[in-house]
Each structure stands twice: as structure tokens, then as C-alpha cells.
Amino acid sequence: MDDDRAGDARPAPGDGRPAFDVFSRLCPSRGTLEHVTGRWGGLTLGALYEGRLRFSELRRRVDGVSEKMLSQTLHALERDGLVRREARPVTPPHVDYELTPLGRAVAERLLGLIELVEGRMPEVVAARARYDAERSGPTRGGR
Template sequence: MIPTAAPVDPTDPTDPTDDLVADVFARACPSRRTLEHITGKWGGLALIALTEDTYRFNALRRRVDGVSEKMLAQTLHALERDGLVRREVQTSIPPHVQYSLTPLGSRVAAKLRELIDLVEAEMPTVIAAQERYDRSR
């Protein structure tokens, strides 16, 4: 069984996560949960939107059309916990919160962008396959 990673001090030379071997196919591997956050409907869209700009919550919600306030808040919390999104509180009256990608989030989003570009480019092929499938049923 793969151990779950506990919060650690990144400067600690005895960091127990140094021995962590990620295997997304293993039931207890924490990478499964992170992959779920990234590839879920709202997580992927939020990450891609944040490649375009730093957003305040409501602006991001408008950009990710269709996401509820509750789902976007949950998604951003999960992505922040995974180290992919940075939440920055601006000390103003009223306070403003902005979201941006961390360096890791930028690297993950770049890979996700490649996948999205491929899927969007191949939509005529996908639609033709769907129509063939539906006719055969």
C-alpha cells in the first residue's frame, strides 16, 4: 500500500514524501485524487481559464460558463490544496481575492491545453463517429 502524504516542511531533509512512489492505478495512491481534481469538468476548465489571466472569483465564474458558485469554490479549494492554484487576498476595502496558477499549475495546464486543442481540432471526426454509432443502434 502506498502511504498518503502528510503536510511536511519542504526544507526538511527527512521528508517522508521523498520515498513516495506515485502509481495512479493503485487504489490508495494520492495521485488519483489530484488527477480527479485536474481532469474533472470544472477543474480542467478553471485551470485553462487561469492560463489566460489572473481572475477574481466572479470573473472566473463568468469565464467558466455554467459552473455554480459552490462548485467553483470547491474546485478552487481542491486545486489550491494540490498546489496548482494560488489564492491571494488583496488588502483593500472591501478585500479582493485573486486566483492564479502556481508554477506547477502552469505546467499541468499546458499539458491539459494540448489535450483540449486536440479534442477541439478532432470534433468533426468525433461527431461523425457519434452519428455512425447512433445510426447503428
């Protein structure tokens, strides 16, 4: 029997699942997870963990991000409550970005993952080389 509740973001009380379920297609936590784990979101959170930065400083720190993408990323992270934007009324105007307490907690965990990946890159590079070597050999099984 098909259960229409399967896609609900908030399950019925007492069913043992958390109030939000990222595996549910309708759950709003999916969008936040995407903002945090996407390329620019993760790098932006990591950079801001180092401290408050102006837009131009942040753009230099997150090498390769366009002005447009950084702006969109910051808006999404601010909307999710992870980043605080402060416009200072000086000439020329200065806008600073910093992590909120929630943003710091998320960034701490993200930085753990970043450190793990960076530390294990020799294994990743070796795995990629093996994979590529296996795929560049003679065609097997009609592939």
C-alpha cells in the same frame, strides 16, 4: 498468492515503478488527477492559464459552473498546490486566483489535450452520429 502491497501508494525501492502509481487505489495521485481532469478542474486550470482572475471573472469564463462548484474546485486545486489564492485587503475585498508554477505545467499539458479534442471534434461528431444511427435501427441479437 495475494500480495497486500498491491494497493500501496509507495512501492518498495528498486521494483522499477515510480514512487506514486495512479493505478493503485490507495495512491494520493488519484485524487489530484481527478481534480485536474474533472470537468470544472480542467476548465478552471485552462482559464487561469490565460492569467490571474478574480472569482467573478473566473466564473464568467468557465461558463455553466455554479458558485459553489467553482469554490470547491478552487479549494481542491489550491490544496493540491496548483492554484494560489490571494486576498487583497481592500473594500470590498478582492480575491485573485492564479496558477502556481506546478499549476502552469499541468495546465500546459491539459491545454494540449483540449486543443486536440477541439480540433478533432468533426470526427467525434461523425462517430457519434454513426453510433446513434446503428443503435436506433432494428433490434439485433436480442438487444
